[in-house]
Amino acid sequence: MWTEQEILMILQGLWETxxxxxxxxxxxxxxxxxxxxxxxxxxxxxxxxxPMLYKVLDVVTNVLRSVPFxxxxxxxxxLTRAIVGKSYGTAATxxxxxxxxxxFIARMVESSIKEVDHGVxxxxxxxxxxxxxxxxxxxxxxxxxxxxxxxxxxxxTILGYSAMAGAVGGxxxxxxxxxxxxxxxxxxxxxxxxIILVLLVQLFQILGMKISKNLDRRRT
Amino acid sequence: MGEAIIRLExxxxxxxxxxxxxxxxxxxxLEIEKGDIFGIIGLSGAGKSTLVRCLNLLERxxxxxxxxxxxxxxxxxPKELSILRRDIGMIFQxxxxxxxxxxxxxxxxxxxxxxxxxxxxxKKAVKFLETVGLAEKKxxxxxxxxxxxxxxxxxxxxxxxxxxxxxxxxxxxxxxxxTTKSILELIKDINRNYGITVVIITHxxxxxxxxxxxxxxxxxxxxIEKGTVEELFRSPKTEEAKKLVFSETxxxxxxxxxxxxxxxxxxxxxFEPIIGNITLELKTPVNILYANTQTINGNxxxxxxxxxxxxxxxxxxxxxxxxxxxxGAEEVxxxx
Ligand SMILES: Nc1ncnc2c1ncn2[C@@H]1O[C@H](COP(=O)(O)OP(=O)(O)O)[C@@H](O)[C@H]1O
Ligand SMILES: [Mg+2]
Numbered sequence: 001m002w003t004e005q006e007i008l009m010i011l012q013g014l015w016e017t018x019x020x021x022x023x024x025x026x027x028x029x030x031x032x033x034x035x036x037x038x039x040x041x042x043x044x045x046x047x048x049x050x051p052m053l054y055k056v057l058d059v060v061t062n063v064l065r066s067v068p069f070x071x072x073x074x075x076x077x078x079l080t081r082a083i084v085g086k087s088y089g090t091a092a093t094x095x096x097x098x099x100x101x102x103x104f105i106a107r108m109v110e111s112s113i114k115e116v117d118h119g120v121x122x123x124x125x126x127x128x129x130x131x132x133x134x135x136x137x138x139x140x141x142x143x144x145x146x147x148x149x150x151x152x153x154x155x156x157t158i159l160g161y162s163a164m165a166g167a168v169g170g171x172x173x174x175x176x177x178x179x180x181x182x183x184x185x186x187x188x189x190x191x192x193x194x195i196i197l198v199l200l201v202q203l204f205q206i207l208g209m210k211i212s213k214n215l216d217r218r219r220t
Numbered sequence: 221m222g223e224a225i226i227r228l229e230x231x232x233x234x235x236x237x238x239x240x241x242x243x244x245x246x247x248x249x250l251e252i253e254k255g256d257i258f259g260i261i262g263l264s265g266a267g268k269s270t271l272v273r274c275l276n277l278l279e280r281x282x283x284x285x286x287x288x289x290x291x292x293x294x295x296x297x298p299k300e301l302s303i304l305r306r307d308i309g310m311i312f313q314x315x316x317x318x319x320x321x322x323x324x325x326x327x328x329x330x331x332x333x334x335x336x337x338x339x340x341x342x343k344k345a346v347k348f349l350e351t352v353g354l355a356e357k358k359x360x361x362x363x364x365x366x367x368x369x370x371x372x373x374x375x376x377x378x379x380x381x382x383x384x385x386x387x388x389x390x391x392x393x394x395x396x397x398x399t400t401k402s403i404l405e406l407i408k409d410i411n412r413n414y415g416i417t418v419v420i421i422t423h424x425x426x427x428x429x430x431x432x433x434x435x436x437x438x439x440x441x442x443x444i445e446k447g448t449v450e451e452l453f454r455s456p457k458t459e460e461a462k463k464l465v466f467s468e469t470x471x472x473x474x475x476x477x478x479x480x481x482x483x484x485x486x487x488x489x490x491f492e493p494i495i496g497n498i499t500l501e502l503k504t505p506v507n508i509l510y511a512n513t514q515t516i517n518g519n520x521x522x523x524x525x526x527x528x529x530x531x532x533x534x535x536x537x538x539x540x541x542x543x544x545x546x547x548g549a550e551e552v553x554x555x556x
Contacts, residue, residue, distance in 0.1 A: 117316070117319075119312055119314050119316040120316045120317070120318060120319075122278060122312075122316065123310065123312065123316035123317075123374075124329075124333075125278060125305075126276055126278060126305060126308070126309075126310040126387075127305060127306065127309075127329065127330040127333055127377075127381060128301075128302040128303060128304070128305035128306045128330075128333055128334075128381075129302075129333045130298075130302060130333075133332075133333055137329070137332070138318065141318070141320055141321075142318060142319060142320050144320060145320075215320075216320075217319060217320050217321075217322075217361040217362075217363060218319045218320070218361075218363050219363055
């Protein structure tokens with residue numbers, strides 16, 4: 001019922017989606033992880049309170065988060081062009097995805113880190129640990145399970161966004177679903193694309209939770 | 221008089237918040253000598269934790285100065301303070317271990333902070349786990365240990381940084397009496413074998429009796445009494461201190477409404493004849509409600525709660541008699 005060409009196209013789309021989501025999640029964390037740590041650390045309850053810096057980061061994060069992704073996509077076209085040279089295709093999709101995901105990732109990181117028991121932080125301080133040591137060896141290390149759950153959530157969200165990016169000429173399965181499924185009404189392309197997208201989210205959900213659970217030493 | 225390893229000068233700490241100010245610690249002057257096991261006792265909310273956290277500046281005093289080994293630590297730069305903190309170990313009520321690290325790696329943690337190599341750190345850590353009797357648990361995670369074992373890991377972690385001072389904030393309050401005893405024994409050993417000065421924060425007089433040689437009583441942020449444990453046990457001066465000292469027998473005194481007297485005696489005083497004599501002299505039997513002997517600093521100290529007769533005249537005579545014999549007699553009619 002599918003031509004070889006169509007199968008290849010869907011596989012190609014799947015591959016692009018995987019690349020887009022992985023690369024976007026990766027760069028999302030490159031920006032979001034430090035931002036989230038900074039938010040948690042400079043908060044009034046954090047280990048290095050800094051009300052001014054916190055306020056600025058807090059506002060920037062909130063503003064970015066409240067812009068609907070589809071608007072961000074359009075607004076960021078000049079930036080995308082400046083970075084990857086064009087405003088459509090796989091690479092071009094990644095830029096707005098990273099910008100959209102980073103603040104959302106930062107919030108998740110912030111809340112994961114704030115879950116770390118304050119007593120443990122205090123113990124580290126009593127041993128003379130500096131801020132950087134506490135960040136890396138206590139905050140991030142102790143929050144790792146929660147951080148990994150965050151990664152799987154980020155992954156699913158970015159996958160969803162990537163499908164949306166397909167609407168404005170991004171690559172991947174989302175774009176195929178829209179071009180063939182919506183624009184030309186070809187259900188035999190639409191549905192496999194959608195089902196693969198859903199399965200992909202499920203797969204990463206299960207995988208992420210499993211890894212996170214395996215890494216958790218808090219239970220016996 | 222030994223040298224004061226810890227000295228507090230007019231230390232106050234006030235917390236300010238939207239709802240107003242809390243004076244958690246008020247104008248404390250205190251000296252703790254090298255080798256002491258110094259108890260700070262007080263009811264919940266008295267400011268004990270705040271005070272002990274001023275000793276390593278986890279809490280910065282709003283006023284006053286803190287001297288460790290003769291140096292004013294309130295004027296130290298962050299770097300200097302970090303290094304000083306390695307000299308002051310701390311253990312906590314809830315142990316505060318890193319839950320995602322093995323027991324062994326918890327003990328290496330302070331060594332990592334000090335910049336030692338992982339290999340060297342592990343070698344040392346194993347040694348300290350042996351000291352606390354937990355070498356066989358080194359690959360376990362804290363979640364797999366009992367409360368007492370967790371506190372032992374915390375103690376090994378403190379030993380790893382080779383400190384001069386150990387601060388214990390309610391370190392046994394989450395443990396059962398049996399485990400409490402064994403942890404206190406361990407702390408005593410550490411004090412003796414490593415010459416580490418220990419500061420014990422607690423709300424339990426039994427802990428102070430078990431392990432401390434000196435004690436200070438904290439009440440509403442004020443230091444209201446200090447001295448040897450014997451002094452406090454025999455003759456607490458303030459009402460607040462009495463409450464703490466007598467708290468162990470509160471349940472017994474609660475059951476009896478008549479006048480009662482608390483008598484303290486050391487192992488050497490011939491107590492039996494006194495009870496016998498008073499019975500003969502006043503022709504009235506004495507009802508013993510409670511009797512206990514404890515070892516304070518290696519000396520047996522006894523404590524008795526006696527029920528006084530209903531006849532006021534005889535009861536007063538009895539009180540005078542005990543006071544005359546210098547037995548730290550104190551009427552303890554329940555005041556709670
Ligand atoms: N960080 C803080 N902010 C505001 N108030 C505090 C803080 N820490 C302690 N307090 C207050 O200071 C008082 C003493 O607390 P604490 O030192 O914990 O007493 P204790 O250890 O004797 O139970 C309490 O009234 C407590 O509510
Ligand atoms: Mg406390």
